[in-house]
Amino acid sequence: MRVPILKQGDYLIASVQSVLSDDDLRLLRDDLADRVGRFRSRGVIIDVTVLDVIDSFATRTLRSVAHMLKLRGAHTVIVGIQPDVAFAMVQLGLTLAGVGTALDLEEGLEYLNGRSHRLHEHRAFGSREEDRLGHPVRPTRHTQEHHALRAHEEDEKKLFSGHASPRSLDYGH
Amino acid sequence: MAIESRVRISDTAGIVTARQQGRTLALELGFEGSDLTVIATAISEVARNILDHAKSGEVIISRYQHGGKRGICVIACDTGPGIADIEQAMQYGYSTRNGLGIGLPGAKLLMDEFHIKSTVGLGTTITMRKWMH
Ligand SMILES: Nc1ncnc2c1ncn2[C@@H]1O[C@H](COP(=O)(O)OP(=O)(O)OP(=O)(O)O)[C@@H](O)[C@H]1O
Ligand SMILES: [Mg+2]
Numbered sequence: 649m650r651v652p653i654l655k656q657g658d659y660l661i662a663s664v665q666s667v668l669s670d671d672d673l674r675l676l677r678d679d680l681a682d683r684v685g686r687f688r689s690r691g692v693i694i695d696v697t698v699l700d701v702i703d704s705f706a707t708r709t710l711r712s713v714a715h716m717l718k719l720r721g722a723h724t725v726i727v728g729i730q731p732d733v734a735f736a737m738v739q740l741g742l743t744l745a746g747v748g749t750a751l752d753l754e755e756g757l758e759y760l761n762g763r764s765h766r767l768h769e770h771r772a773f774g775s776r777e778e779d780r781l782g783h784p785v786r787p788t789r790h791t792q793e794h795h796a797l798r799a800h801e802e803d804e805k806k807l808f809s810g811h812a813s814p815r816s817l818d819y820g821h
Numbered sequence: 822m823a824i825e826s827r828v829r830i831s832d833t834a835g836i837v838t839a840r841q842q843g844r845t846l847a848l849e850l851g852f853e854g855s856d857l858t859v860i861a862t863a864i865s866e867v868a869r870n871i872l873d874h875a876k877s878g879e880v881i882i883s884r885y886q887h888g889g890k891r892g893i894c895v896i897a898c899d900t901g902p903g904i905a906d907i908e909q910a911m912q913y914g915y916s917t918r919n920g921l922g923i924g925l926p927g928a929k930l931l932m933d934e935f936h937i938k939s940t941v942g943l944g945t946t947i948t949m950r951k952w953m954h
Contacts, residue, residue, distance in 0.1 A: 667841070669833035700858060701840055703865040704923045732858035739859065740866075740927035741913065 651676045655687055659760055660722075661753070663695040673709045680713060684722045691760035692717055695753060697728030707742045714747040723748060723763050727756040825883040828868075830899075831876070836868040839880040846882050847893050851953055860893060860951055863931040866924040867897035867947050873918070875901020875945065885950055892933070892952040900944035907937055 649672060654661045660683055662676060680692055694710065696702070702710075714724035725748035729737075737743075748763075750756040826846060828839040840861040847860045864880060871878035878899025885894035904910045911929070916922035929935035932949040939945040 667837050669837060671833060700844070701861045701865050703862050703869065704921045704927065705865075705869055708921055730858075732855040735855045736858045736862040736931065739931055740862065740923055741930075742921075742923060742927075 651679070653679055653683055655683070655689070658690040659693060659757070660684065660687065660689045660691075661693045661695065664697075664699055666698065667700065668706070670705060670709075673706065677709065677713045677716065681716060681720060684717055684720045689722050691763065692722050692724045693753060693756040693760065694724060694726050695728045695756075696726060697730065697752075699733060700730070702729065702733050702737055702742070704740065704742060707737070707744065711744060711747055714744075723760060725750050725756045725759050727752055825881065828880045828882075830868050830871045830878050830880055830897075833872065835880075836865060836872065839868045839882070840864045843880075843882050843893070843895065846884065847951075850884055850891065850893055852893065852951070856951065859931045860895075863928040863949060863951075864895055864897075866928040866931075867895070867949070870924050871897055871899045871901070873920075875899035877901075878944075890952050892950050894948065894950045895932075896946065896948050898944065898946040903941040903943055903945055904937075904939040905941050907939055911937070 649666050649668075651662050651664050651668070651672065654663070660680065662680060664676075668676070676694075683689065684692065694713070696710075699706070710726060714726075717724050726744060727750045729749065748756075748759055750759045824846075826842045828835055828842055830836060830839065843864040844857050844861045847857050852860065864882070868880050871880070876899075878897065878901065881896040881898075883894050883896075885892050909915055911925050912922070913926045914922040925937070928947075928949060932951050934948075934950040936948045937945070938947075
């Protein structure tokens with residue numbers, strides 16, 4: 649089954665709905681690559697809450713999806729890995745090294761928001777992500793305004809496209 | 822549910838069916854929690870190896886009883902190219918096709934028993950078991 653991909657502001661959310669065959673996984677990779685380009689998305693959340701097995705193939709694919717999307721300028725965060733699945737992955741020695749993970753969608757969005765703040769900072773001033781004392785740099789007024797502007801634009805887009813806010817959506821567990 | 826289930830592996834749908842059958846039988850046998858996922862994951866690895874390295878084959882899942890012990894038995898067999906050096910193939914990270922090389926050693930770690938028989942040109946049979954504790 650093809651994984652539905654939802655556009656949510658700067659982000660894409662792919663909610664895996666059923667057990668995925670290898671072909672579904674490849675399709676997901678291609679769809680995401682295509683849409684990240686089309687919508688200029690900054691982040692991608694892949695929700696794997698319903699996956700009952702993440703084996704070496706799935707791990708390899710998720711990793712390569714994330715690395716490919718990074719080359720296209722988007723951060724990927726995998727959310728919803730179930731405790732039993734995580735347990736089996738650890739026993740197998742499978743890691744998602746270099747890929748963001750978060751507990752659920754809400755935390756996934758927070759993770760990406762945090763990242764894009766830092767990304768703006770980086771882009772606007774060419775500064776490091778941390779100041780000399782190692783504290784994360786707060787967004788300046790400039791970047792905050794930029795965010796507000798973008799958020800405003802997105803709200804308008806949502807009004808016209810009928811998208812709801814992330815939290816009111818049912819992601820189908 | 823039958824006490825034994827045979828799943829033909831010739832495409833990725835077969836892999837999905839095999840691990841679902843494994844989970845169902847394990848549940849019926851009384852396995853619970855993470856054991857179910859561990860068994861399904863091990864099945865997924867050996868079934869995938871059939872598809873990747875031998876093109877097609879079969880996974881047979883059955884209940885197993887020996888002495889006072891009860892558990893689940895998974896046999897994955899194919900008539901593919903076979904494995905020339907089993908010791909090497911069982912090494913963590915060894916892969917002949919740019920994989921992670923985690924399938925075989927991983928499945929062994931996940932299960933309680935793992936036996937592999939392979940003859941070049943004739944095929945490979947993997948037998949693995951997990952006991953109820
Ligand atoms: N059924 C089989 N028939 C023939 N060769 C096999 C079979 N199963 C495994 N092998 C050989 O053993 C090697 C190691 O297998 P293993 O599953 O550990 O790694 P992989 O399949 O290459 O990668 P991964 O499973 O991590 O994606 C394979 O690369 C292959 O050469
Ligand atoms: Mg393998």
